Amino acid sequence: MSLLAISEQALNGLIISTLYALTALGLSIIFGVLRIVNFAHGEIYMLGGYVYFCAASILGLPPLVAVLSAAAVLMAAGAVIERGLIRPVHQGKVDRPDEYAIMITFALSVFLLNLANSVFGPWPQRPAPLFRGRIEIGELIVSGDRLAAAGAGILLIVATVLVLRYTWMGKAVRAISQDRGAAEIFGVDVSRYSMLAFGIGTALAAAAGALIGPVFNVTPVMGVIPVIKAYIIVVLGGLGSIPGAIVGALILGQVESFATVLIPDTSRALAYKDAYGLVVLVLILLFRPQGLFGKRERRA
């Protein structure tokens, strides 16, 4: 492989990692506040792609507005999901809440995937690009929509981190993720912020799906692989840890690109591409279940 090919590969990897990080950040916020893993996160990401497709290609809205509408629509959907399906976990209305939360979000993912399959069909849809044209960096040529997607992704990550760090809302969210009971005593409306956190988490996944939609086409199964990457990332970084999610994304990107280079048989290396991260996931869960940045937690 030439240097040019390698740097092209690396840049593409970096661009995709940004969007994985965005998806993972959403997963991490949801876990931090609600202590559940949303197994339907990939389908929220996929629906983000479809809302973008409807807004940009069918209604003809400008791409930026279409991305924002994808985030807004799925934020509302996330709030409804939290209200209707997740809240009973925290109100003691279900037997064995951990098991219930896992099973209901997994069932939700089956429902949403088949819903998209029924409404839009299994074939890929190509939404209007975010940004036309190509950008040349020396000899390196990158398509504009990839770069725009990554740029918007970084912007969203930075904005989310700033909101979590400096606003009252962000502080409330972080307080709940540290100690639900104590936050409530200090006057944080826990159930309102749980709904909000779930909504923000789904909005971030939806934005990632909307940004990547024009690059790779939109299909009902588009969320399956990215969400598995997001699981790996949050487990790598420690579930619920925000810096962990970002560092985890960078580590996963490197693991995947290096593992692909290390196997001499290229077609085989590509076929196993999605398995490397999974092996990393299994190893981390077995040897350091709390992740790199996570606090030790025996039950979740």
Add this chain to the structure above:
Amino acid sequence: MSTLFGHRAFLPCIALLAAFAALPVLGLPDYWIYTTTIGFYYAILTASWSLLVGFVGRISFAQTAMAGLGAYSAVLLSQHLGLSILGGMIAGVVIAALVGLAIGWLTLRLHGAYLGLTTIAFAEILRITITAEHGVTKGSLGLQAPALIPDGTRSDYYYLFLAVTVACLLAMALLLRSRVGLFFQAIREDEDGAASLGVRVTLWKTLAFAISSAFAGLAGGLYAHFIQLITPSMMSLQEMGFVLAMAVIGGFHNILFAALGGVGLQFLLEVLREMGEWRLVVFGAVAIVMLRFAPNGVFGLLASVFPSKRNKS
């Protein structure tokens, strides 16, 4: 918690078995016999998954992967080692059980979402490996398997699958009615409490995975030699989601209810064929509503309408 074959449930069970045995004799068309036979495959899968999740409280998303492992092992081993079809299937069950044992042992310390994620990872690694190694497995084109019953009619397979399903359900019911069943439920309710009372938590948690996987492997091996073409899509997470929906809708806290959910939904899927993919949407929605409002499933609801006929949960 009601298990199968409490003495009050004995008569309904016999009636149910008689009804299933009578279906082909009563002139059920070949196509529906075929559909119901596939339903029995799902019945074994949903029952074995419920054994693990509903009774031991160990979440696994690797059940269809175990069925796939059983299927691929059965076909490949009989191809390469010259085993008979039956020998291959037994080998498939053993391999599924051993891999289940390994997963159960490796994930002993993990709970809830962490356990779910690890089993998803195992299932996907297995599926990716089988898809990638097309030199051995023919990848996504699928692997051909010889027929289990040469010149067998549809109803031959139907009765064979019915017999194996009943045998599997009986075995699971006996296991759950023995002391082991109590150990399982004690682990599900309170692991530390169970350990302090002398239940060997580590042993039973590991074995539960192996037992559940062995049944899935058996279902997979049977399925392979019935369908005669297996593809990695039988191990996809989508398929796992489908098994989950079947078990939840039937009622995953009861082995028989879960199994009935498997056969029933497979049958309904074919009846509702003109709805297209919408029927899967409906099943997903029903599964969500059941989980939220009626965790004992459709048959659990029915049983509570006729409380004198079945054990109350």
